[in-house]
Amino acid sequence: MDMSNSPSISGDDAEAALLRRYAAGEDAAARMLATALTPRLYGHALRVLGDTAEAEDVAQDALLRLWKIAPDWRSGEAKVSTWMYRVVANLCTDRLRKRRSTGLDDIDEPADPSASVEQRMQDAARADALQQALDSLPDRQRQAVVLRHIDGLANPEIAVILDTGVEAVESLTARGKRALALALAGQRDALGYDNDG
Incomplete structure (x- = not known):
């Protein structure tokens, strides 16, 4: 698909404009918005x-919810991407709660097929160690750490997503980082990290 003549999806206004265009019946706008949002939403949910x-x-599911509310979207009240992250965060929390009640705790991390076998094994060990460390965090700390340090969102946006204050986000991420450091302590050699790196 040639996107060279398509409008940019970089700004909050562009996302809201695409959502309005979809609500007006333009299917191409929905595809463009989904193309822009899906990798970020999927990445957050995966982590x-x-x-x-x-x-x-x-x-x-998050995209379906966006399409359902599209006709009623009120620009200026929330950024589309922030609203979407909040929906994903809530859906993830629901699945984590359900998982705990059904006992599904051990999930394999997928390997990167483009690297060598040795590199894939190293990457898988690192990803597994990180995922296990993330899994050991309380849900809200995990959400805050992933949103801040993996997805790269700012604390005010995370506060909106998690429906809390900026200070609470700072506390959640700080405690989460300390807990991750403790959980991963002593694994540098096993994970192939040099002491000076």
Whole structure:
């Protein structure tokens, strides 16, 4: 698909404009918005849940919810991407709660097929160690750490997504980082990290 003549999806206004165009019946606007949002939503869900199938389901469910509210979207009240992250965060929390009640705790991390076997094994060990460390965090700390340090969102946006204050986000991420450091302490050599790196 040639996107050279398509409008940019970089700004919040562009996302809201695409959503309005979709609500007006323009299917291409929905495809463009989904193309822009899906990788971020899927990536966040994957990091929180640690399961590709569940992450795909969450991203798809979040987009369906966006399409349903499109006709009623009120520009200026929330950024489309912030609203979407909040939906994904809530869906992930629901799945984590359900998982705990059904006992599904051990989920394999997918390997990167483009690297060498040795590199894939190293990457898988690192990803597994990180996922296990993330899994050990309380849900809200995990959400805050993933949104801040993996997805790269700012604390005010995270506060909106998690429905809390900026100070609470700062506390959640700080405690989460300390807990991750403790959980990963002593694994540098096993994970192939040099002491000076």
